[in-house]
Amino acid sequence: MKRIFIYINMLLCASAAFGNAHAQNAADSTTIALQAKVNAIAEDPALNQGVVSICAKRADGKVLVDVDSDNMLVPASNMKLITTGAALHTLGTDYQFYTKIGYTGEITDGILEGDLYIIGGGDPTTCSKDSIATPTAEMFGQWEKIVRDAGISHINGKIVGDGRQFDGMMEHPSWQWSDIGTYYGSGATGLMFYENTLSFYAAAGAQVGDDVNISPYYPVCPWLEVRQNCSTGAAGTGDQLYLYTSELAPVAEIRGTFGVDRAKKRLDCSNKYPEYTCAYYFKEYLAGKGIACEGGASDFRLCQDFEDGGQIQIIDSTASPSLKRIVFETNHASNNLYAETLFRTLGKTLTGSACYDSSYVAMDKVLKSLGVSTLRGASIADGSGLSRQNYMSTDFFCRFLTGMMSSPVYEDFVATLPSPGSKGTLEYNMKSSPATTKSRIKVKSGSMNGVRCYSGYILPSSGAKEETIVFSIMVNNCTSPTWKVRPLLDKIMATLAEVN
Numbered sequence: 001m002k003r004i005f006i007y008i009n010m011l012l013c014a015s016a017a018f019g020n021a022h023a024q025n026a027a028d029s030t031t032i033a034l035q036a037k038v039n040a041i042a043e044d045p046a047l048n049q050g051v052v053s054i055c056a057k058r059a060d061g062k063v064l065v066d067v068d069s070d071n072m073l074v075p076a077s078n079m080k081l082i083t084t085g086a087a088l089h090t091l092g093t094d095y096q097f098y099t100k101i102g103y104t105g106e107i108t109d110g111i112l113e114g115d116l117y118i119i120g121g122g123d124p125t126t127c128s129k130d131s132i133a134t135p136t137a138e139m140f141g142q143w144e145k146i147v148r149d150a151g152i153s154h155i156n157g158k159i160v161g162d163g164r165q166f167d168g169m170m171e172h173p174s175w176q177w178s179d180i181g182t183y184y185g186s187g188a189t190g191l192m193f194y195e196n197t198l199s200f201y202a203a204a205g206a207q208v209g210d211d212v213n214i215s216p217y218y219p220v221c222p223w224l225e226v227r228q229n230c231s232t233g234a235a236g237t238g239d240q241l242y243l244y245t246s247e248l249a250p251v252a253e254i255r256g257t258f259g260v261d262r263a264k265k266r267l268d269c270s271n272k273y274p275e276y277t278c279a280y281y282f283k284e285y286l287a288g289k290g291i292a293c294e295g296g297a298s299d300f301r302l303c304q305d306f307e308d309g310g311q312i313q314i315i316d317s318t319a320s321p322s323l324k325r326i327v328f329e330t331n332h333a334s335n336n337l338y339a340e341t342l343f344r345t346l347g348k349t350l351t352g353s354a355c356y357d358s359s360y361v362a363m364d365k366v367l368k369s370l371g372v373s374t375l376r377g378a379s380i381a382d383g384s385g386l387s388r389q390n391y392m393s394t395d396f397f398c399r400f401l402t403g404m405m406s407s408p409v410y411e412d413f414v415a416t417l418p419s420p421g422s423k424g425t426l427e428y429n430m431k432s433s434p435a436t437t438k439s440r441i442k443v444k445s446g447s448m449n450g451v452r453c454y455s456g457y458i459l460p461s462s463g464a465k466e467e468t469i470v471f472s473i474m475v476n477n478c479t480s481p482t483w484k485v486r487p488l489l490d491k492i493m494a495t496l497a498e499v500n
Helices: 003-043 078-092 136-149 274-288 323-333 335-353 356-369 392-406 410-415 482-497
Strands: 051-058 065-066 096-103 107-110 111-114 117-119 160-161 195-204 215-216 224-231 240-246 249-259 265-270 295-301 312-320 441-448 451-458 469-476
Touching: 003 051, 003 224, 003 240, 003 482, 051 392, 078 195, 078 295, 078 335, 078 356, 078 392, 078 410, 078 441, 078 451, 096 136, 117 274, 136 274, 136 312, 160 215, 160 274, 215 224, 249 312, 323 335, 323 410, 335 356, 356 451, 392 451, 392 469, 441 482
Parallel strands: 117 160, 160 295, 224 249
Antiparallel strands: 051 065, 051 469, 096 117, 096 312, 107 111, 195 215, 195 265, 240 249, 441 451, 451 469
């Protein structure tokens, strides 16, 4: 009987071993087939002139697809994945930015003999047109109440916009000049206003070579001298207008051409003086409510002769939306200003300085806390991906995304990522794919001239977290048009989604 028992046990073990080997062989053959499918797509003529890198892994680390995953490429707005994930992990989903109202001097019989301060805390939504932001009139109403509750009904000094929360340059020094002048190239400051943009209306002249008709729209900055060095271009040349300016002096110049066949349009540009703009518009608001300010508005940076009248007395503050809501908007709309704000806030929080050098140090600390080393596969320049000095590998993105799965904010982070077909930058992706497939893909896109990237998660239909797929697809130096490239990258994402 003992021999029979041993024999039966050996048969069972052999059967189990055969079953495990069979399952392993099946899994390997599936992976091989998946790699072959992805390789075939990556070798399409629309992509083969560029550089393609792809990495896909299961949450347990098993590699599913690898196409030159160690290549370091420009990630464009895929950089926002790193920034938003690091911010949520470090600051928490309920984190808020605070804008303080304070004053110097004394209040006597309702008169402030001193200056009123708007002290920014880095809130990127202050007076923004974004749907998540408090409307400007409502925000100013809250500040007015703070002023009145302090007993102030007249200001003999100035209203000062104070953006010292963020030290250092507004923009990363590697950003291109043609980007810095646009709305999407607005740098982050301690006190922001209207997403640090200003707008003009542009209308072509009657014929080629005529001046372009430029008129201010909003916000109007009467202290800013706007010069025009632009002309009406030939039909078909489109809008090639850019605003060039500097925070060193309140002077800006609109350069370029505007096609003679173009309809009148709004030109959205970056504003180097958001602190001054905020103070100016709040001064005008208070004047309309019967609170006059004799000294006018001021920017703390611009007033060379300004002397701090003493310790600022903080009266009260207002808060931004939660960080989770800001991150959701950042990832769906690919908002560069919001991403730069988060990047520099990490620097301020972890090192005491919001300058770019300190923010790099802070980001490195956060990534190490997630178990992700930047020594291999990452060279970080900014928080939004606007800099072409960002270089990352698809393997690094997968390691980061896997690291985020161990963070307490993982579920919240995934919830901030859009799915193909949802409103935002992914609205036109994977149009022919089933809704059930698209809803399981949570991904951030990234694009600029010659660059197209997608990185994120594919959630399993089973709901088992360990079956989640992390992936990154990056294409650089690609001259093919978007309408040829996008369907191919969509096909790769759909092919990966078939695995689970």
